[in-house]
Amino acid sequence: xxxxxxxxxxxxxxxxxxxxxxxxxxxxxxxxxxxxxxxxxxxxxxxxxxxxxxxxxxxxxxxxxxxxxxxxxxxxxxxxxxxxxxxxxxxxxxxxxxxxxxxxxxxxxxxxxxxxxxxxxxxxxxxxxxxxxxxxxxxxxxxxxxxxxxxxxxxxxxxxxxxxxxxxxxxxxxxxxxxxxxxxxxxxxxxxxxxxxxxxxxxxxxxxxxxxxxxxxxxxxxxxxxxxxxxx
Numbered sequence: 001x002x003x004x005x006x007x008x009x010x011x012x013x014x015x016x017x018x019x020x021x022x023x024x025x026x027x028x029x030x031x032x033x034x035x036x037x038x039x040x041x042x043x044x045x046x047x048x049x050x051x052x053x054x055x056x057x058x059x060x061x062x063x064x065x066x067x068x069x070x071x072x073x074x075x076x077x078x079x080x081x082x083x084x085x086x087x088x089x090x091x092x093x094x095x096x097x098x099x100x101x102x103x104x105x106x107x108x109x110x111x112x113x114x115x116x117x118x119x120x121x122x123x124x125x126x127x128x129x130x131x132x133x134x135x136x137x138x139x140x141x142x143x144x145x146x147x148x149x150x151x152x153x154x155x156x157x158x159x160x161x162x163x164x165x166x167x168x169x170x171x172x173x174x175x176x177x178x179x180x181x182x183x184x185x186x187x188x189x190x191x192x193x194x195x196x197x198x199x200x201x202x203x204x205x206x207x208x209x210x211x212x213x214x215x216x217x218x219x220x221x222x223x224x225x226x227x228x229x230x231x232x
Contacts, residue, residue: 003030004030004031004032005029005030005031005032005052005053005117005121006031006032006034006049006050006051006052006053007024007031007032007033007034007051007052007053007054007055007117008033008034008036008042008045008046008051008053008054008055009033009034009035009036009054009055009056010035010036010037010042010054010055010056010057010060010063010068011035011036011037011055011056011057011060011084012037012057012060012061012063013057014035016057016107017033017035019107019110020033020055020084020107020110020113021033023110023111023113023114024113024114024117027111027113027114028114029114029117029118034048037060037063038062038063039063039064039067039068039071042068042071042072043071046071046072046075046076047075051076051079052079052121053079053080053081053082053117053120053121054072054076054079054080054081054082055081055082055083055084055113056068056069056081056082056083056084057083057084057085057086058083058085058088058092058096059085059086066099069081069099069100069101073100078124078127078128079124080102080103080117080120080121080123080124081100081101081102082101082102082103082104082105082113082116082117082120083096083101083103083104083105084105084106084107084110084113085104085105085106085107086106086107086108087106088104088106102116102120102123102124103116103119103120144164145164145165147164147166148166149166149226150163150164150166150167150170150171150226151163151164151166151167152167152178152183154182154183158182158183159180159181159182160178160179160180160181160182160183160186161179162179163175163178163179170218170224170226171186171187171216171218171219172218172219172220173186173219177219184197186217186219187216187217187218188216188217189215189216189217189223190217191215191223192214192215200212200230204230204231208231209229209230209231210228210229210230210231211227211228211229212227212228213225213226213227213228214226214227214228216228
């Protein structure tokens with residue numbers, strides 16, 4: 001990795017800290033490491049810089065690992081935690097992963113550590129991107145639901161997949177009645193000549209936004225005009 005990785009290491013052994021730091025350097029990881037050995041030091045360091053990864057031994061005298069893990073996951077929810085331990089059983093490793101740890105690496109297998117860090121960073125980046133996309137989708141959904149104009153979303157076959165409340169209020173069709181139908185089957189008025197719809201679809205399929213005044217039909221067959229906009 002070319003970018004500098006800020007690593008906070010919970011480790012009581014200075015020798016092990018230097019060993020891990022040297023191993024990461026040999027693996028080509030550009031890292032800036034900081035060691036803490038107590039809950040007080042961990043609490044103080046958490047807010048000192050934007051940490052990218054937390055490495056932690058599992059067994060440290062006078063230090064509760066799970067208390068440290070809870071602090072990190074609470075204060076740094078997007079930062080992966082990797083346990084780097086001398087010995088740890090498979091059952092314990094599984095329980096740590098369930099508790100929120102990203103990976104477990106044994107100290108006699110430190111060649112795994114660099115790849116484990118890179119994978120954890122990619123996973124964390126993917127989670128952040130996914131949350132951002134979900135937040136944007138929720139915002140868009142809220143905006144469409146609140147829109148005063150009718151909004152219809154169709155699938156690739158032209159069938160209605162979603163309508164907003166304004167559509168149901170304007171047309172008189174419920175969401176259940178609209179889903180799976182073609183918009184034209186519901187609201188096409190028959191007032192416009194075939195050339196009108198041909199131009200509309202030609203514009204849309206060419207990748208442009210069609211805008212214009214169109215006369216549609218409500219459920220009770222009452223006609224109504226609206227300024228329409230359509231695109232793929």
